[in-house]
Amino acid sequence: MEENFKTIDFFEDTLVLLDQRALPKRVTYVHCTTYKEVEFAIRDMIVRGAPAIGATAAYGVYLAAREFSSLHNQTDDEAFSAAMEDAASYLIKSRPTAVNLAWAVDLMLKEYKRLKEESIDTILSSLLNLADTIKREDIQTNRMMGKIGSALIPEKATILTHCNTGALATAGWGTALGVIKTAFEEGKDIFVYADETRPRLQGARLTAWELTQAGIPSALISDSVAATLIRDGKIDLVILGGDRVAANGDVCNKIGTFMLSVLCKVYGVPFYSAVPVSTIDFSIASGKDIPIELRASEEVTRIGSEQIAPDGMQVYNPAFDVTPNENVTGIITEKGILYPPYTSSIEEIRKTLQ
Amino acid sequence: MEENFKTIDFFEDTLVLLDQRALPKRVTYVHCTTYKEVEFAIRDMIVRGAPAIGATAAYGVYLAAREFSSLHNQTDDEAFSAAMEDAASYLIKSRPTAVNLAWAVDLMLKEYKRLKEESIDTILSSLLNLADTIKREDIQTNRMMGKIGSALIPEKATILTHCNTGALATAGWGTALGVIKTAFEEGKDIFVYADETRPRLQGARLTAWELTQAGIPSALISDSVAATLIRDGKIDLVILGGDRVAANGDVCNKIGTFMLSVLCKVYGVPFYSAVPVSTIDFSIASGKDIPIELRASEEVTRIGSEQIAPDGMQVYNPAFDVTPNENVTGIITEKGILYPPYTSSIEEIRKTLQ
Numbered sequence: 125m126e127e128n129f130k131t132i133d134f135f136e137d138t139l140v141l142l143d144q145r146a147l148p149k150r151v152t153y154v155h156c157t158t159y160k161e162v163e164f165a166i167r168d169m170i171v172r173g174a175p176a177i178g179a180t181a182a183y184g185v186y187l188a189a190r191e192f193s194s195l196h197n198q199t200d201d202e203a204f205s206a207a208m209e210d211a212a213s214y215l216i217k218s219r220p221t222a223v224n225l226a227w228a229v230d231l232m233l234k235e236y237k238r239l240k241e242e243s244i245d246t247i248l249s250s251l252l253n254l255a256d257t258i259k260r261e262d263i264q265t266n267r268m269m270g271k272i273g274s275a276l277i278p279e280k281a282t283i284l285t286h287c288n289t290g291a292l293a294t295a296g297w298g299t300a301l302g303v304i305k306t307a308f309e310e311g312k313d314i315f316v317y318a319d320e321t322r323p324r325l326q327g328a329r330l331t332a333w334e335l336t337q338a339g340i341p342s343a344l345i346s347d348s349v350a351a352t353l354i355r356d357g358k359i360d361l362v363i364l365g366g367d368r369v370a371a372n373g374d375v376c377n378k379i380g381t382f383m384l385s386v387l388c389k390v391y392g393v394p395f396y397s398a399v400p401v402s403t404i405d406f407s408i409a410s411g412k413d414i415p416i417e418l419r420a421s422e423e424v425t426r427i428g429s430e431q432i433a434p435d436g437m438q439v440y441n442p443a444f445d446v447t448p449n450e451n452v453t454g455i456i457t458e459k460g461i462l463y464p465p466y467t468s469s470i471e472e473i474r475k476t477l478q
Numbered sequence: 479m480e481e482n483f484k485t486i487d488f489f490e491d492t493l494v495l496l497d498q499r500a501l502p503k504r505v506t507y508v509h510c511t512t513y514k515e516v517e518f519a520i521r522d523m524i525v526r527g528a529p530a531i532g533a534t535a536a537y538g539v540y541l542a543a544r545e546f547s548s549l550h551n552q553t554d555d556e557a558f559s560a561a562m563e564d565a566a567s568y569l570i571k572s573r574p575t576a577v578n579l580a581w582a583v584d585l586m587l588k589e590y591k592r593l594k595e596e597s598i599d600t601i602l603s604s605l606l607n608l609a610d611t612i613k614r615e616d617i618q619t620n621r622m623m624g625k626i627g628s629a630l631i632p633e634k635a636t637i638l639t640h641c642n643t644g645a646l647a648t649a650g651w652g653t654a655l656g657v658i659k660t661a662f663e664e665g666k667d668i669f670v671y672a673d674e675t676r677p678r679l680q681g682a683r684l685t686a687w688e689l690t691q692a693g694i695p696s697a698l699i700s701d702s703v704a705a706t707l708i709r710d711g712k713i714d715l716v717i718l719g720g721d722r723v724a725a726n727g728d729v730c731n732k733i734g735t736f737m738l739s740v741l742c743k744v745y746g747v748p749f750y751s752a753v754p755v756s757t758i759d760f761s762i763a764s765g766k767d768i769p770i771e772l773r774a775s776e777e778v779t780r781i782g783s784e785q786i787a788p789d790g791m792q793v794y795n796p797a798f799d800v801t802p803n804e805n806v807t808g809i810i811t812e813k814g815i816l817y818p819p820y821t822s823s824i825e826e827i828r829k830t831l832q
Contacts, residue, residue, distance in 0.1 A: 148785070148786075148787060148788035149785055317794070320676070320778065320786075320787070322674070322676060322700040322701065322702065323700045325786050325787075328778070328779070328786045328787040328791075329786055329787065332787045332788055332791040333787075333788045335791070336788050336790055336791055342791070342792065343791075343792040343793060343794045344778055344779070344787055344791050344792070344793045344794075345778070345793070345794050345795075346676040346677045346701075346733065346734075346778060346795070347676065347700075347701055347702045348676065348701045348702070348733050348734030348737050349733055349794065349795075349796060349799075350737075351734075351736050351737035351740060351799070352733075352736055352796070352799045352800075355736070355740075379700065379702050379703055379706075380700075380702030380705075382705050382706055382709070383702050383704075383705035383737060383741065386705065386709075386740065386741060386744055387737065387740060390740055390744065424674065424682070424698055424699075424700060425682070425698070427781040427782070427784050427786065428781070428782075428783075428784035428786075429782075429783070429784065430781050430782035430783065430784050431502070431503055432502075432674075432679050432682045432683055432781065432782075433502060433674070433682040433683065433686045433687075433698055434502035434686055434687045434690050435502075436690055437682075437686040437689070437690055437696070437697075437698050438696065438697040438698070439697060439698045439699070440671070440697045440698075440699050440703060441699075441700070441703075442703060442706070445703075445705070445706045446706075
């Protein structure tokens, strides 16, 4: 089973992104040839999802290097280096919450610094190579996470998920939705409830689209329907993604995640976050230190061309919330499932990376 | 302080309803002159909100009596009576959950039966009189509930509300939003968070509109934002309405209410339902016996002309949920605030009605 679409593609120095703003109505693609176009694509959510943003931004750094190549000088690095640093921080600022973005950009910058005394051709081909590797490894990571996580899904399970964590949120396959797809691919008879995920409706627009594309039995619900399903024993487990996981296992994820975690805790339903290790921010002790992006009012007051709230109404629109580690049953990664106490299980993972 | 709009008006044998489907974009009115037009207006949610539906349906019974008046015969009641019973059950079926609808229609039918040997003119004028009384008394009830409930709202309170329970949900002033408006009218320095209330967006479309019309400081949020506000101590109390309250104090209300009640219980935030006594269904022992209306998929998959989920996606769309009495701090009525144990406090109220 593989997707019949590509979220992120790159050829002939052009980044081709599936325009997620147009789904589920139209499958169209946006072409980026400059790092500023890449920044806009991330900020305007043409591409979204922590791992997808990471891979996209990596190509953004490569495109910046191409744009600035005339500044490059093997003996005096200053002008080119300053331009690259500027481009990197410009890209990182496009979305503040997900850690994969900064992680991928930093990897790319490090690669450039390692090679800064080489020719520009060597630098460019190495950077493109690394961006391709980040994209390819994300898919491998997701496949591995899928296999590991699927073990948690019993036969005939009904699974609730939130936001979009599928092929559209990653370079391919998906994180939490990748786990669900793997269980389905393995022949398990599952049913999926997808939260629509206001305000951007990634569940309705994207997850529902991926589920129907994959032929997985499923139903869409308004976000506030989940509570009664959880109470009434209709949900066997919740699996969702994560935009940044702190060193203590606090999970920052799409707004609405915390609400689900409280209901799962009260009614004894397992609650899992599926994230690649690159989503863990070892430098952050707890979720309190994660910046929460506040987005524009119009995301709440308008849907497409439709005005759904009166002019002049104030809106509070945080894109994410933080679920405390005590509400998290386990964290599914490509290196295994982490369990509480997370401070030690995450520390173990950190050691394997050094 | 009074509204500059009328939710329900009646003159020259025409029921005039503010078309709530068009808000907040346009203030337009729909005219009904037959009981079938009234049924459609309730079913299609031109008018909604348990008390507003009750008053509307009362006029529907009057219009039915007018339409069938040629069948009336003071000595043989059969044909007219059968037609009236048919019209009554037709009206009652328009929305299954709210009890005020059946309550108002039954009151009207009883009035007709009391007068069935009178002339048709007497019957018609008495029925119109009773419908007017139901509407007028609803406003008086709401004003009384407002005064009683406002005592629960401290100075500088931040209040969270759900769905629409204002003048638009009633014959005027409102239930839960009426309590909030009364506190504001009394000069209290309050702030209101309004849940947008998917899928029909009554919070965004209607409550936000009423709040801006009344000049009450407020902000609109996606439904899943409430959880973090409650956890973070940003909400002093939740006040919302009710579509049917069981004899044990279980509150059936707009989908999303139960979720809020769990969060309030976990984080120690007071949770109140404000309902007229006519919303209490003394015949129903617990919320388990309340039928939950399932509505069309399109409410979730489309917003206006905008398609937000793929074709062919299954949708589970319950309009209401039941909050168990143990999650309810108090029930605000026009006869005082009811506290647990509700079986006895509600029984006390029932006795005063006999």
